[in-house]
Amino acid sequence: MPEKEKLRIDKYLWAIRLFKTRTLAADACKAGRVKLDGKNIKPSYEVKLGDVYQVAKGIERKVVRVVGLLENRVDAKTAVGFYEDITPVEQTQAFKSMFHAPILKRDRGTGRPTKADRREIDDLKDNFFETEEEE
Template sequence: MPEKEKLRIDKYLWAIRQFKTRTLASDACKAGRVKLDGNNIKPSHEVRLGEVYQVSKGPDRKVIRVVGLLENRVDAKTAVGFYEDITPVEETHAFKTMFHAPMLKRDRGTGRPTKRDRREIDDLKDDLLENKNESPL
């Protein structure tokens, strides 16, 4: 793969498949969702080897270190070789457990809950929230 000496951050993030389009990568930089040493950077920022960037996409936050410069977009297996994901385990674990929260569902076709059902649902939700906020220590 050809490597380049000067490369814009928006093009680099697009090439390593952090964003689907270069426009999305550029917009993320403009919105302050791409940071270098805690500071917002512009889409025209030059990428250098060894720099560490914090990239936020919705609830997903990644910390990546530049290992190689990549000018054109390549397949995902190849792109992984041009950056190192150094996201702390706590952040990745917190993101994944967010989707494993218990969901309350009613059987389809049972109709609207009665006043009594509604009170039971509210009590159950309150119990779940109280147990969640309690610290195991």
């Protein structure tokens, strides 16, 4: 892929596959979810090699360093070569752990939990979300 000298941030974020559409990338910039050195940037901001951007996408947070400029959207394996994901490990693990929370489910038709059942459920919930640091 030929590299360009001037490239908009919304187009870059779309090309490296952080956003599904360029419109979503532009909207994220306008809403202040894309930052450079802690400052909001506009969708028309020019991307430079070595810049580090903080991108918030829903509950997910990413920190991305620009390694190469990519004008057109390419497959995911190729796109990875044009940025470096430098998101701290704590943020990455915190995001992933949200999807491994226990799902408490009762069988249909068993009725409401008794007082003893309710206490067991509460204890299970409390113990799961405690971390080793809190104990």
